[in-house]
Amino acid sequence: MAPLPNSKDQTLFRSVLSFYENKQYKKGLKTAEQILRRNPKHGETLAMKGLIINCLGRTDEAFTIVKDALKLDMKSHVCWHVYGLLWRSVKNFGEAIKAYKFALKLEPDSANILRDLALLQAQMRDWNGYVESRRLMLGQKPNLRMNWTGLAVALHMSGNYEEAEGILTKYEESLKVQPPKDDLEHAEALLYKNMIIAESGQTERALEHLLSIEGRMLDVSSTLEYKASYLLKLGRNEEACEVYRTLLGRNGDNRAYYKGLEEAKGIKEDDVAARKKLYEGLAEVHPFADAPRRVPLDFLSGDEYREAAEKYIIRLIKKGAPSAFLSIKAVYKDTSKQAITLKVVEDFLAETRANPPADDASEADKTRHTENIVWALYFIALHYDYYRTRNLDLAFKTIDEAIELDPTLPELYMSKAKMYKHAGDLKKAAETMNTARELEKSDRYLNTKCSKYTLRADDNEGGLKLMSLFTRNEAAGGTLGDLLEMQCIWYLTEDGEAYMRKNMLGLALKRFSQVHKIFEDWHEDQFDFHSFSLRKGQIRSYVAMLRWEDQLRHHVFFRRAAIDACKVYTLLADQPHLGHASLSMGQLAEDFEKLSTAEKKKAMKKAKREQQKEEEKRKEEAAKRKDEANGKADDKVVDTDPKGEELVHTTTPLEDALKFLNPLVEFNPEFVEVQAIAFEVQIRRKKYALALKALVAGHKLAPNDGRVHEQLIRFRKIVDSLPSEPTDAEPLSDVLIAEFNALLPKDTNVVEYNQQYLEKEATNFINLRYGLQAKFFLNPEKKDEAAAELVKAVDLEECDIKEAVEGLKVLREWKASDEVLNKYKEAGRGRWPQATAFQA
Amino acid sequence: MEIRSVSYHLLGGIQETNLSNLPENYFLKYYLYHEACWPELSFVAVDTETGAVVGYVLAKLDEASEKEEQRIGHITSLSVNRSHRRMGVAHRLMAQSEKAMQEVYRAGAISLHVRVSNKAALHLYEESLKFTHDRTEVKYYADGEDAFCMKKVLPIPMD
Ligand SMILES: CC(C)(COP(=O)(O)OP(=O)(O)OC[C@H]1O[C@@H](n2cnc3c(N)ncnc32)[C@H](O)[C@@H]1OP(=O)(O)O)[C@@H](O)C(=O)NCCC(=O)NCCS
Numbered sequence A: 001m002a003p004l005p006n007s008k009d010q011t012l013f014r015s016v017l018s019f020y021e022n023k024q025y026k027k028g029l030k031t032a033e034q035i036l037r038r039n040p041k042h043g044e045t046l047a048m049k050g051l052i053i054n055c056l057g058r059t060d061e062a063f064t065i066v067k068d069a070l071k072l073d074m075k076s077h078v079c080w081h082v083y084g085l086l087w088r089s090v091k092n093f094g095e096a097i098k099a100y101k102f103a104l105k106l107e108p109d110s111a112n113i114l115r116d117l118a119l120l121q122a123q124m125r126d127w128n129g130y131v132e133s134r135r136l137m138l139g140q141k142p143n144l145r146m147n148w149t150g151l152a153v154a155l156h157m158s159g160n161y162e163e164a165e166g167i168l169t170k171y172e173e174s175l176k177v178q179p180p181k182d183d184l185e186h187a188e189a190l191l192y193k194n195m196i197i198a199e200s201g202q203t204e205r206a207l208e209h210l211l212s213i214e215g216r217m218l219d220v221s222s223t224l225e226y227k228a229s230y231l232l233k234l235g236r237n238e239e240a241c242e243v244y245r246t247l248l249g250r251n252g253d254n255r256a257y258y259k260g261l262e263e264a265k266g267i268k269e270d271d272v273a274a275r276k277k278l279y280e281g282l283a284e285v286h287p288f289a290d291a292p293r294r295v296p297l298d299f300l301s302g303d304e305y306r307e308a309a310e311k312y313i314i315r316l317i318k319k320g321a322p323s324a325f326l327s328i329k330a331v332y333k334d335t336s337k338q339a340i341t342l343k344v345v346e347d348f349l350a351e352t353r354a355n356p357p358a359d360d361a362s363e364a365d366k367t368r369h370t371e372n373i374v375w376a377l378y379f380i381a382l383h384y385d386y387y388r389t390r391n392l393d394l395a396f397k398t399i400d401e402a403i404e405l406d407p408t409l410p411e412l413y414m415s416k417a418k419m420y421k422h423a424g425d426l427k428k429a430a431e432t433m434n435t436a437r438e439l440e441k442s443d444r445y446l447n448t449k450c451s452k453y454t455l456r457a458d459d460n461e462g463g464l465k466l467m468s469l470f471t472r473n474e475a476a477g478g479t480l481g482d483l484l485e486m487q488c489i490w491y492l493t494e495d496g497e498a499y500m501r502k503n504m505l506g507l508a509l510k511r512f513s514q515v516h517k518i519f520e521d522w523h524e525d526q527f528d529f530h531s532f533s534l535r536k537g538q539i540r541s542y543v544a545m546l547r548w549e550d551q552l553r554h555h556v557f558f559r560r561a562a563i564d565a566c567k568v569y570t571l572l573a574d575q576p577h578l579g580h581a582s583l584s585m586g587q588l589a590e591d592f593e594k595l596s597t598a599e600k601k602k603a604m605k606k607a608k609r610e611q612q613k614e615e616e617k618r619k620e621e622a623a624k625r626k627d628e629a630n631g632k633a634d635d636k637v638v639d640t641d642p643k644g645e646e647l648v649h650t651t652t653p654l655e656d657a658l659k660f661l662n663p664l665v666e667f668n669p670e671f672v673e674v675q676a677i678a679f680e681v682q683i684r685r686k687k688y689a690l691a692l693k694a695l696v697a698g699h700k701l702a703p704n705d706g707r708v709h710e711q712l713i714r715f716r717k718i719v720d721s722l723p724s725e726p727t728d729a730e731p732l733s734d735v736l737i738a739e740f741n742a743l744l745p746k747d748t749n750v751v752e753y754n755q756q757y758l759e760k761e762a763t764n765f766i767n768l769r770y771g772l773q774a775k776f777f778l779n780p781e782k783k784d785e786a787a788a789e790l791v792k793a794v795d796l797e798e799c800d801i802k803e804a805v806e807g808l809k810v811l812r813e814w815k816a817s818d819e820v821l822n823k824y825k826e827a828g829r830g831r832w833p834q835a836t837a838f839q840a
Numbered sequence B: 001m002e003i004r005s006v007s008y009h010l011l012g013g014i015q016e017t018n019l020s021n022l023p024e025n026y027f028l029k030y031y032l033y034h035e036a037c038w039p040e041l042s043f044v045a046v047d048t049e050t051g052a053v054v055g056y057v058l059a060k061l062d063e064a065s066e067k068e069e070q071r072i073g074h075i076t077s078l079s080v081n082r083s084h085r086r087m088g089v090a091h092r093l094m095a096q097s098e099k100a101m102q103e104v105y106r107a108g109a110i111s112l113h114v115r116v117s118n119k120a121a122l123h124l125y126e127e128s129l130k131f132t133h134d135r136t137e138v139k140y141y142a143d144g145e146d147a148f149c150m151k152k153v154l155p156i157p158m159d
Helices: A007-021 A025-038 A043-055 A059-072 A077-089 A093-106 A111-124 A127-140 A145-157 A161-174 A184-199 A203-216 A220-233 A237-250 A255-264 A272-285 A291-299 A302-319 A324-333 A335-354 A363-385 A392-405 A410-423 A426-439 A444-456 A460-467 A478-485 A489-501 A505-536 A539-550 A556-574 A586-594 A597-632 A653-667 A672-684 A688-701 A706-721 A734-743 A750-760 A765-778 A780-793 A801-813 A818-831 B008-021 B028-037 B089-105 B119-128
Strands: B002-005 B043-046 B053-061 B072-080 B109-115 B132-137 B147-153
Touching: A007 A025, A007 A043, A025 A043, A043 A059, A043 A077, A059 A077, A077 A093, A077 A111, A093 A111, A111 A127, A111 A505, A127 A145, A145 A161, A145 A184, A145 A505, A145 A539, A161 A184, A184 A203, A184 A220, A184 A539, A203 A220, A220 A237, A220 A255, A220 B089, A237 A255, A237 A272, A255 A272, A255 A291, A272 A291, A291 A302, A291 A324, A302 A324, A302 A335, A302 A363, A324 A335, A324 A363, A335 A363, A363 A392, A363 A410, A392 A410, A410 A426, A410 A444, A426 A444, A444 A460, A444 A489, A444 B008, A460 A478, A460 A489, A478 A489, A489 A505, A489 A556, A489 B008, A505 A539, A505 A556, A505 A653, A505 B028, A539 B008, A539 B028, A556 A653, A556 A672, A653 A672, A672 A688, A672 A706, A688 A706, A688 A734, A706 A734, A706 A750, A706 A765, A750 A765, A765 A780, A765 A801, A780 A801, A780 A818, A801 A818, B002 B089, B008 B028, B008 B043, B008 B053, B008 B072, B028 B053, B043 B089, B053 B089, B072 B089, B089 B119, B109 B119, B119 B147
Parallel strands: B072 B109
Antiparallel strands: B002 B043, B043 B053, B053 B072, B109 B147, B132 B147
16 A cells, blocks of 8 residues: 655545545545645545545446556555445445455455455355354454354354354353343344254254243243244144233234144144134133134134124124225135125114114214114125125115215225226226215325226326325425335336336336336345344344345235236337337327338338437437536436336347346246246247246146146247257257157147147136137137137136236237127127227 | 234335325335334234235334433334224234333333324324323424324333
C-alpha cells in the first residue's frame, strides 16, 4: 500500500472514506478528485473514486476506474476490497468473494474485509467457506457471544451437527455466572442447541436436554411444541397427550395440536365414535374455540352430522358471520352432506319466518329477526353458487330476496357479483362489486375486491383508478409507483393478465417482470440479517429465514406470474407479429390474420421499421429523464421501459423466458402446469432432452392429464421426424429415446391411440379438448370434425364456463370458420345465457 | 380457520392481507424484521382448507422501551379479511400476542394506534380487550386523520 506523501491529503483521504460511508457521494467525489489532482497515480484514492461513481449509478465507468486503480496498486487491500464491493453491487457474488479473498490475503487482520466476505458466503450458501471465515472471526473476538453462535450456525448449515453443538456448549461452559432468567439471548441459544440435537436425529437426547432447560425457557410455546413432538416420536404417548392438552389450553385454535392429540391417543382416522367422543370433550373444555366444533363435521355423517352441523352453522348465522358457508363448504366433497346442510339452514329460515317478533317487541329484537333471515338467505344463495351445488337461477333469486330485506349490506352484493362472474358476465360482476364498495367506501377490502373484479373485466385503467383511492399517489410513478414500492403482487399479476387477454403483451411482460423483480428483492432482503440476527440472538428464527429463502420461489405468487410470462414468450415465439401493438390489436390484427404470407412479411417489415423509430425516440426520452433524475437524486433508478416495449420487441423470446422458467421448474417441479409450460418452451428451443424431461415429469405427476397426452403425441411426431444426421438441435440420446418409448411405444398408431383417449375421456371437457387438439395436430384436414366434437362437448356437465371460454380460443387458433364459431357460441349461450364471451 | 404463530412462508400472504385491508402498507423486509426480532409475537389466521392467510396481527416490542424497566409491546398492524370478520378472529389473534408479550418479554403494557373513525377496531380494543385511551395524536395518518393511542396494562405473569 502506497501512502499519500502529504498529511493534508491523508486527512482528505480519510474524509473521502467518511463521505462514502455517510452516502455524501457528491462531496466524496469532489474530495477524491482534489487528491488525485496532486497524486494522479494514487491507486487507493482512484479506487474510492470508482466506488463512489458506482454509487452514482455509473457502473461501467466505475469498473474501468477501479481496474486502473488495481493496475496502479496491486498490493493494496483497499483496491481489492473496493473491487469486491463493485462486484457485490452488480450481484456477481462469486467474483466479489474472489476479490475479498485477495484483499484478505494482503490484510489478514482486517475485520471489515472478513465480515464482508463472511456475509457474502452466507448469502451464497458457501457454508464451508463460511465456516472458515467464522472460525477466523471467533479467533479475532472470542469474547462476543455472537461469534460463537455465528460459527455454530455455519457448522449447522454445513451439516456438521456435532461440532455445532459442541461450540455452543463450549461457550455455555465458559460462562462464570449463570445469566439471569430473563436473558432471552441465552434462552434462545439453549433452545437453538436443542433444535440442532433434534435435527441430528437424536430425539431421546433432545428430550433429555429440553427437560434440563425447560424451567428457564421464555418461549414457552416452542418449548412445549418441541416437547410434544419428541414424546410422540419416542412413543411416550401418554405424556405427549398431556403436553398437547396444555398446548390446546394456550391456543385452542391450532389444528396441529388437535392432530397431535389424536395421534398421541392412537385414535385411527376412521374410528368415528372415538373421535366424536374426544371432540365433544374438547368442546366443553374450550368453549370459544372453533376447531372442536368444526372438525367433527368432516368425519360425522347422517343424523350425527346433521345435529353437529346445525349447532355449528346456526350459531354463525345468528352472529352475522359472513364466513358461515366458507367455513363449511369443504364438507361438500361428501355429496350426502350437501342436501343435509341445505336442509338445516332452510329449516332454520322457515322456523324464523314462522315466528316473527310480536308487534310490541323491541326494535333490537325486530332487527335481529330480519338479520337472521338475511344471513340464512345469504347462506343458501352461496350454496347454490358453489360449484358443487351450482344452480345460478336459484342463487340469484335467493340473493335478491335477501337484498330486498336489507339493501345496505355489502356482503349481499359481493356474493351477487361473484354469481355474475360465474355466469360469465364480467362487466356486470364488476358493476355489482362497485355497488358493494359504495356502501362502505372506507373499507379497503371492498375496494380491493372491486379493483380485482374491474381488472377481470379487462379494464386496466378502471382498476388502477380504484386502487388510487387507498394509495399514496404522490409517490414517484403515482398510484402504480406506490403499488410497486409496496410490492402489491396480486395487483401486478391481475393487471398483467388483463393485458395478456387484450394482447397487450408488452405491458403484460412488464408486470410479470415486476413480480420477478420483487422476488429478487425478497431474496436480497435477507442480506442484512446475516449480521443483524446474530446480534439480536434470535437464532432459530434466523435459520428459519435462511431455509425459507432457499425455497422462496416455491410460492404461488411467483408460480402464477412466471407461468404467465412463459406463456407470453411462447406466444411471441409462435406469432412474432403479436410483439407489435399495431398488428396484435383491434381491426388491424384481424386483417393481419387474413393476409397472405408475402403480405404478412411486408406488414411485419413495416412494423419493425416503425418500431425502430419509436425505440430511438424512447431511448432519447429515457436518457433525458435519466439526466434530469441524476440532477435530483443520487439513488433513484429511472425505469427506461415503462410500457415493456423493449421486453416485447425481443428477438429471443424463448431465451428471455428462461429467466422465469428456470426458477419455476427448480422450485415447483411438483406441479403439472409447470412441467407443461417447461415442455412448451423447451420444445420450441429445440432442446429435446429438456422437453422430454418435463414431459416425463408431467406424466409421472398426472399420467391421464390432457395436456400431457397432447404433448406426448406431439413429441412422438417430432422424435419420429428427427433427421438421422446431426442438426443444430441437441441430439437425443438413446437412453432418452428409450425412456420416451416406455411412455409411448415407437410403433404406436398415434391416431388410434388418440381416438381411444377421446373415447375414454368422453365426459371430461378439459381432457377431451386436449385430445381434440391432438386430433387437429395429427390431421389438420379433420378440423371440422374436431370442431363439431368440441361444440358438442360444451353441453357436458363437467364443462365449466372458464374452460368453455378456453375452448373458443382453441377454435380461433384452428382458424375455424365463422359458422363453427357461431355454433360454439350458441352452445355456450345455451348454458350460460349471460356470458359475454358467447354473445353473437 | 385456525390460528398459528407466524412463519416466514406466510409473510407474503400476510403482506397481501395487509394491502387488501389497510392503507398503511410495508415492504416485505419490514415483516422480515418483525419475524427476525420478535418471532413469538405475531400470529396469523389461516383458512385450513386452502392454507391462505385470512387475518394477522403483526406485533413488536417498543424499541425505546427495550432497555427500560418496563417493556412495552406494540401492535404494528392488525387486520382480518372481510370474509372472516365478526367471528372473533381479531380477538383471538390479539389474545395470543398479548400472552406472548408477557411471557417472553415480560412486557408490562401494550400499546397501539387506531383511526378515530374506526368503529369496529375501537369496539374490539375498548369493549372486548379493555384498552384505554392514552391520548390523541393529531393527523397521525398520511391522509390527515387523527389517531387514538390506546394502552393496556398487562398483569405480571406468575412463574
Ligand atoms: C377491526 C378488525 C380487525 C376486527 O376484526 P374481527 O375479526 O371482525 O373482530 P372480532 O370478530 O374479533 O370482534 C371483536 C369484537 O369487535 C366487535 N366488532 C367487530 N366488528 C365490528 C363492527 N363492524 N362494528 C361493531 N363491532 C364490531 C365484535 O362484535 C366483537 O365484540 P364482542 O367481543 O363484544 O363480541 C376488522 O374489522 C378489520 O380487519 N378491519 C379492517 C382493518 C382495520 O381496521 N384494522 C385495525 C387497524 S387498528
